[in-house]
Amino acid sequence: MTNVAPTADLTEVFPTYLSHLEEADEYAAVDVVTALLDRGVPAEPILLDLVAPAQAEVGELWARNEWSVAQEHAATHISDRVVAAVSAYVNPRPTRGRIVVACMDGEWHALPARLVAEVLRLRGWQVTFLGASVPAAHLVSYLQRHDAHAVALACALPMRLPHAHRMIEACRRSDVPVLVGGRGFGLDGRWAGRLGVAWAPDAPSAAELVADERTLRRVPAADLAHLADDEYAGLLRRRAELIDSALVDLRGRFPGVADYTPAQLDSTVADLGYLLDFLAAAVYVDDAALFTEFVEWLATILASRGVPVASVAHTLEHFARALRDFPRAGRFLAAGRPAVTVRR
Template identity: 65%
Template sequence: MAAPSTLDLASAYPAFLSCLAAADEIGALELADELLTTGVAAESVLLELIVPAQVQVGRWWQSNEWSVAQEHAATHISELVVSAVTTRSAPRPYRGRVIVACMDGEWHALPPRLVAEVLRLRGWQVTFLGASVPAVHLMGYLHRHDASALALACALPMRLPQAHRMIESCRRADVPILVGGRGFGPDGRWARKLGVVWASDARRAADLLAEGGDALSGPGTGTGSLGGEEYVGLISRRAEIIDLGLDDLRRRQPSVADYTVAQWDATVADLGHIVDFLAAAVYVDDEQLFTESMRWTRDVLAARGVSVAGVMRTLSVYVETLRDFPRAGAFLRAGRRALWSVARG
């Protein structure tokens, strides 16, 4: 007779990370199955094993210890484990329907998937629509299917303006809305700006949905001024601003003429991201949104041995270009200071 297993979450965590590192699907699935067999709750497996493991995977990518391919392989295995855990453990639904989706343009689907599965474990009938759901299609789905609530995920704060438009569209369906994800700020500050209820994690989301009523009633249509003329101007000039950054890069670094198509596309995307983060910061009128994005960029570049000097130069070009945009200019200068303090250090 086999000895009873003594596996618990603490001992399973390093073993699970090893499975992710080795792209060992079978080992990861067997580990999760053993945890469930020993009596560990399915919700705990999802939130206390898979979530911290994926956070660590993200750190390994950011520090350049893992490639994009390794990160994708690990995420795929985590998704398989999520499916296996909830298939084995989820009860028959006895609560209403909750629709869970990513904002249009958001491709980080695993975090909202985990929210969806926790809700399923707690008895909700869940429809998970996955990554990057266009607003018009989400609206059509809401009108065709009766739902108790809608949960929307946003991982990147540069998509806050689009998130706001999507939220306002969904409000017309008269369905309570709950949002989550790092895109709304570490404490949900930008969700409050948009006038919507924010959940810090899957358990908090499940608790808020269970409470219902006032717990899902946000402050309305947002507080203070959102967007304004500067935001509209930035968006209308987005292509021009990116082109000016590219022209400056060609002058400073003639070797870009030898870039491959992939390298050129990546450069254009990087310059566009700077503009998009800046526009989002102007939209919610929060300098910190932009400076935090610059600090994240700094850390990624440092891990890859790349100087921040090029980014600082691009910010200077944008300051000169946007002389008639006082808030954008102030945010760009703050972004330069955030990079400069590290460059000097």
């Protein structure tokens, strides 16, 4: 077992813990946190100041192409097992009402939501964690069968915001207060405000918010009058057509695309779909930053993998031509071009 001083600074343990994730050594990673718990380090900082930042670093290593997808998946599994070990060690008994925690439909990044669930459990709430990608109808059905003080919904990807809004409204129709969290709502929660829902930037804030039901229910109405122009619905209708035409355009501009393996072709089609999904989400909340931030991220990822970033610039130009009757989408596409043109 790893030797840890009773007052060990978690930053000192961090490199050792991260190395266990890199080596996919589940038992050693669990031993690190168990040793911390044995020496009296509280469970909450272990979860929030060790497990969470280590998992964030795993994501960065993947983004820099230093870790493979397989390594990232293995590390995520170990992080999940570590959270389970901490929960089993502490095993708190609930003294407060039920909080339902779930990820949005289509959202598969479940670990951040589970960390929130565990912090709420540590603070005395009876927590039901429904996990990743919960369909709205199933969540509502669960809320109708089980009395809940509140429901906490997580979203890591802004492209899921339209789905998130429908899920939030479905919960409200069941008269259950809703709070949301995750990078999908913006680092400052700006898109939660646009959807008219309470937002918590982190697990401790979520715990404070669910304890204050008056604040939880006192949120401004959603600000989505711009959806009357029907651009969002039009983008959804044309998604498949736009992907097909963009792929034809790429083949014409970059002859090497014709020699792509099936896996490379699938990845290209997926990236085209993500561009359109993020564009549609930006149109939904009427914020160009949602789209430009994704374009910047995608350009960084592609550059790290040796993919010509110019291909993204050409695709944005192609979409702009195809969507000349969509003024808001056109403005957002124009706003995204500087993020890739500077990398050419």
